[in-house]
Amino acid sequence: MLIAAHILWGVVAILLFRTAPSRQAFWAALIGGWLLLPPAAYGPLPPPGSFTFTIVGSGLPSAQLVTKQWTAPAIALLASALFDRARWGGLALRWWDLPIAGFCLWPLLQGAFVGSASPAPPVASLYLLGAWGLPWLAGKLYLRGRDDARTFAGLLAGLTLLILPFALIEGLTRFRLQTLIYGANPFAHDGIERYIGFRPQLFFEHGNQFGLWIAGAALAAAWQWRDAAGEGTAARWRVAAVLLAAATLAAQSAGAIILLAAGLGLLFMPRLFGTLRIALPMALAGALAVGALHVSGAVPLRSIATDTAPGKAIVGALRASGRGSATWRVSQDLKTLPLLRRDIFWGTGRWDWFRPAGTRPWGLPLLILGAYGLVGLALLGAAFGGALVRLAAIARSGGPNAAGARLAILLLLLSAIDALFNSFLFYPAIAGAALSGGTPKDAAPDRTPAA
Numbered sequence: 001m002l003i004a005a006h007i008l009w010g011v012v013a014i015l016l017f018r019t020a021p022s023r024q025a026f027w028a029a030l031i032g033g034w035l036l037l038p039p040a041a042y043g044p045l046p047p048p049g050s051f052t053f054t055i056v057g058s059g060l061p062s063a064q065l066v067t068k069q070w071t072a073p074a075i076a077l078l079a080s081a082l083f084d085r086a087r088w089g090g091l092a093l094r095w096w097d098l099p100i101a102g103f104c105l106w107p108l109l110q111g112a113f114v115g116s117a118s119p120a121p122p123v124a125s126l127y128l129l130g131a132w133g134l135p136w137l138a139g140k141l142y143l144r145g146r147d148d149a150r151t152f153a154g155l156l157a158g159l160t161l162l163i164l165p166f167a168l169i170e171g172l173t174r175f176r177l178q179t180l181i182y183g184a185n186p187f188a189h190d191g192i193e194r195y196i197g198f199r200p201q202l203f204f205e206h207g208n209q210f211g212l213w214i215a216g217a218a219l220a221a222a223w224q225w226r227d228a229a230g231e232g233t234a235a236r237w238r239v240a241a242v243l244l245a246a247a248t249l250a251a252q253s254a255g256a257i258i259l260l261a262a263g264l265g266l267l268f269m270p271r272l273f274g275t276l277r278i279a280l281p282m283a284l285a286g287a288l289a290v291g292a293l294h295v296s297g298a299v300p301l302r303s304i305a306t307d308t309a310p311g312k313a314i315v316g317a318l319r320a321s322g323r324g325s326a327t328w329r330v331s332q333d334l335k336t337l338p339l340l341r342r343d344i345f346w347g348t349g350r351w352d353w354f355r356p357a358g359t360r361p362w363g364l365p366l367l368i369l370g371a372y373g374l375v376g377l378a379l380l381g382a383a384f385g386g387a388l389v390r391l392a393a394i395a396r397s398g399g400p401n402a403a404g405a406r407l408a409i410l411l412l413l414l415s416a417i418d419a420l421f422n423s424f425l426f427y428p429a430i431a432g433a434a435l436s437g438g439t440p441k442d443a444a445p446d447r448t449p450a451a
Contacts, residue, residue, distance in 0.1 A: 001182055002041050006071055009033050013075050017083035021446045026080050026142050027155040033072030034427045035159060038182040039205045040064040045186050053360045054352065055186045057205060057423030060367060061119050061127035062351040069427065070130025073138050080141065087141050096390060099383035100136050104128040106376050110349050117349030124349070132380075135427065147446070149404030150227065153220040157240050160217035163202055164247055167210070170200035171250055178203050194252035209424035211253025215260040216411055216426050218244035222267055223407045255418060263410045270406065329362040329421060336361050340370045347373030364419040388412055 013029035020028065041064060046052045058067035080087060093101070104125060111121035119127070142148055166177055176188045178201060187206040192198045199207040221244050225237035248260050266272050336357045343353075353370040354360040361367055368377045391412070394405035415426040 002038055002066065005037055005182070006075070009037055009072075010075050010079075013079040014083075017079050018449055020449065022080070022084040022087065023142055023148055023151045023446050024155065026076055026084070026138075027152050028159070029076040029079060030072055030138060031155050031159050033075055034068060035163060036203055037068040037072055038178070039185065039203065040067040042184075042186060045184050052186050053358070054355070056351065056360065056367060057364065057425060059131055059364060059423060059425045060351060060371060061124045061131075065119065065123070065127060067131070069425075070127065070134055072427075073134035074130060077134060077138060077141075091140065096386050097136070097140075099379050099386060100132060103372075103376060103379035103383060104133045106372055106379060107349065110346060110372065110375070113346045114343070114349035118351060121349070124351075136383075143404070143408070146227075146400055146404050149401075149407055150224065153224050153227075153407055157217050157221035157224060157237070157244060160214065160244060161240060164243065166202060167200040167214075167247065167251075170202065171197050174198060176201060196252070197250075199251055199253065204424070206422070206424045207251075208253060208255075208418075208422045209426070211248065211251040211256035212259070212414065212418050212422075212424075212426045214244060214248045214251055215253075215256040215263070216414055218248050218260055219263045219267065219410050219414065220407065222264060223403075223410070226267060227403050255421065259414050259417060263414060266410060267406070332359045333361045333363070333366060335359050336366070336370070340366065343373060344369065345373050345375065347371050347376055362423065363421050364423045364425070367423055384412060384416060 009029075009032075012032070013025075016025035016028050019025075040058055042055065043063070055064065056062050058064060058069040105128075107117065107121040107124035107128065111117055117124065143152060169175060170177065174189070174192065176185070178185050179188055182203070185201070185205075188201060191207055192201075199211065201207045201210055204210045204213065218241055221237055221241035225234055225241050228234040228237055245260065245264075248256055336354045336359065339354060339357055342348075347353075348370060349372075351371055354367075361370070365377060368380065388409065391405040391409045394401050395409060396402075411426070419425065
């Protein structure tokens with residue numbers, strides 16, 4: 001079923017490029033693939049009702065090497081190379097692309113410092129090139145200007161609207177569409193119960209990812225509404241934004257709702273983007289300080305939570321509100337920290353470095369730190385930190401790409417903040433990082449199929 005689904009989607013991608021303008025065809029092929037293809041080849045799963053820590057998010061190489069994290073952009077880019085070669089003209093590696101290239105290639109060099117890597121360094125590097133390098137390349141090719149950003153946002157919001165009826169069914173019942181079509185998913189029922197009804201999953205890795213995707217699509221629709229002010233399409237995008245925001249609330253993922261609210265505040269109060277010049281470095285410094293204290297063990301979080309009155313009050317409030325997952329995730333981090341500190345600089349080169357602890361970290365940074373060390377984490381952080389800095393400069397410039405840069409900033413921040421707590425990534429935000437690599441003079445004309 002996995003192979004058949006990808007072959008079928010390859011045919012769909014070709015048909016899209018033969019029948020639609022190229023930028024529409026590309027984003028429909030990529031976003032549609034991320035929405036509809038099976039998340040991964042999971043193999044044998046644990047008994048129903050049990051939880052497995054040996055399946056991580058597909059942002060990193062693991063036992064699940066065939067994932068739509070890289071197959072969807074690979075299919076879309078291959079079709080683009082066949083039918084839209086004009087877009088590839090003038091494509092060049094810029095200095096701000098070096099960190100993401102370094103992150104993808106780091107396992108090859110890391111192999112000289114670690115004893116036994118799993119998967120093997122060439123395999124790990126190929127996976128990272130597919131999962132991170134290909135979406136980055138997609139952004140360099142198809143997020144070069146305002147028209148590109150409009151197409152991307154429109155298809156992200158529009159295609160997501162099409163799946164909402166199926167999400168409604170899953171929200172009212174325990175029925176899982178993915179189980180019916182592709183087979184069981186290891187996280188099909190993890191955190192499924194909500195305050196009202198159930199959290200949908202559809203064809204995502206985890207329900208958390210579904211909630212964040214819907215929030216990102218709502219931001220994309222709201223951005224289209226604001227960007228189309230005074231045009232005939234503004235009312236349509238306003239309705240789309242309201243529907244997607246309502247779907248985000250219905251999914252009842254607290255983090256996604258909070259991030260959506262913050263994103264809407266930035267979007268409709270654009271002057272706040274000016275504060276990012278100060279806020280982003282401060283937030284980065286704060287995150288690094290908190291992360292360093294967390295990993296080092298200098299701050300005894302477990303003791304604070306169990307032995308102090310404020311700690312007990314915070315834990316009690318979270319549990320009373322039904323948001324005990326936050327404290328659970330921190331507790332899993334703490335169990336793996338002794339393992340993580342052993343090879344913190346180079347990393348272990350092993351995706352399952354956490355196995356001796358009997359659990360794993362839930363957030364992406366610690367998973368990267370354990371597998372690829374401070375070097376790998378620094379390279380990825382530099383890639384996205386550099387993208388945010390460039391995007392903030394473009395947004396402040398007031399030029400033709402300013403509006404698109406604001407959308408990319410919103411999606412990048414949405415995914416980066418969520419990645420602190422989850423390893424199930426919001427994919428289009430990864431591609432959006434490359435918008436900073438494009439300028440109006442780079443934009444290629446859209447290719448429209450011949451009649």
